[in-house]
Amino acid sequence: MAQLTIDNVSKVFGSTSVLQDISIEIDAGEFLVLVGPSGCGKSTLLNMVAGLLTISGGQIRFDGDRIDNLEPKDRNIAMVFQSYALYPAMSVEKNMAFPLRMAGFSKEDQTQKVQEVADLLQISHLLKRKPAALSGGQRQRVAMGRALVRDPKLFLFDEPLSNLDAKLRVDMRTEIKRLHQRLGTTILYVTHDQVEAMTMATRIAVMEGGIVQQFGTPAEIYDHPANTFVATFMGSPAMNLIDAVVSPDQQHLQIGAVNVPMPPGVKAPAAGTKVKLGLRPEWFGVGDKAEGTFDMPVRVDLIEPTGPDMYVSVKLDGQSVMTRLPAGSDVTQNSDCTLRVALDKAPIFDAETGLALYA
């Protein structure tokens, strides 16, 4: 049985509909990431699960019991906020003990619990300090500690890493993932960063415009995007969408004068249909032709070396295509060359609706 069920939930502010018929189910111990651009409604959904916002329609169930009519404190949920939301006037110890104190635990139990969690997060030496005297990463740990002491059934994270610098963000990402694997608690995590989503999640819900665009495992989302929004949102650099027309024999896609064979996993639409061919930058390569690849004549437009790779922007029949090639690949700016591209996973999308056309 699913542990957390979000069933046809919607949210309306005044006359503006913010979320429409959201349905998501996850099992105990899953790490669900809600990802999407700002304003897509992901934080609203999180706050509704937390009980900080009321829902306008639908149900939220936990272990089969409705929780959307309960007060936040009765939901057995803990939350880590984007600004960490530590209580400024209290020491770290008091901050972490606060939920226990409100729940009426004895002083000894409070101290013991706080000490346990502090050891787990390696913040024991900070217990006497005030939040103002902590660094961003330390505050982050304290905020997680305050959520952990209550031993909740569900953790909510609201963009917890967005206030950290790049290096710390990567470290904390690893740490949260490790913590999840160690504790096995269900986590609902909101972010706008698709890398965080891909690295940590067991399931991802990609949201845009108040709608879940796709819900699935990271591999499903990445390899079989349901539409052009998901395809371009997940992955960096973004997937290229190349305008193409289905050839009369339905076996090829015509990109100007270039005839690309129809990718294997797609359902070919009628001849003459306008489609978009999705090509991830890392599917491009240089060198000898291999099985399932296609040689594509392009003109090199711009080269951006990143260290291990180089991002090479090329023109294919006038359309810009971003490719990711190994460092040191033999390409020169403003010259024609041939790139081979693996088409085995390539999706095509209906040019009108943006929906993927899988076989």
Place this chain on the structure above:
Amino acid sequence: MRLLRNYVPQLTLLPSLILVAITVYGFIALTMVLSLTRSKMLPRFDRWEGFSNYLKVWNHPRWEVALENFAIFGILYIGGTLLIGLVLAIFLDQRIRIEGSLRTIYLYPMALSFIVTGVAWQWIMSPDLGLERAFHIWGWESFRFDWIKQSDLAIYCVVIAGVWQASGFVMALFLAALRGVNQEILSAARMDGASGPSIYWHIIIPALRPAFLTAIVVQGHLAIKSYDLVVALTRGGPGFSTELPSTFMYEFTFSRNEMALGASSAVMMLVLVMVLIVPYLYSELRNER
């Protein structure tokens, strides 16, 4: 010419520096010197009394009353404005519809001078003119409110008028601080199981500490300085039962021709102010670093 140009900033500041040095610090020093002389109606610097004027002030029954009143007034005035200001601010912070106009109404007494407040409250609290008479006319014959005529209660009338005047200002201070409290902290407290009153008690009010400090210092120095309110409300009376250090100082310096005595009481008021202000400046400057 170039030399002149280099010193333009200093030269521009010089007149005001000289003025401040003479009119503020010069006269503070002069007052201190005066307090050591035997000046009566006019300053005299030919006879030195040492600290005997201070002893005279400390042993004076009116100074004793003034200090006692200052303690009552200071504690109740500061405490009262803080409490009322905080409660008003918390109510106004509930995102009510007519907040703007209410804020103005509460803040408005601050725009009045203490003299106007004093006169108005003198009328309100006078048994012959104000509340007591109004209730008598409306038929409540036994109603009594004549604190202003009773020497042991008159100082509380000063407190009432002062609190009325300054609570709105304290409210504005607290309201600004309340608006600065991070909303996520309130959400976190709700998730952690705190209910409305305990969120205020455990989270919000502790977070208002800087606002408390500001309010206490501002109200504290107003309490020490307050002179016009007493003069307009009770003229220090009945008798000298509402005497404050400031009225004591004025009375002795300008009405009783005891200038040296008045000067020593003024110096002691300065010490009182400094006891309040110096810790404030210290903590403010330390925080800036």
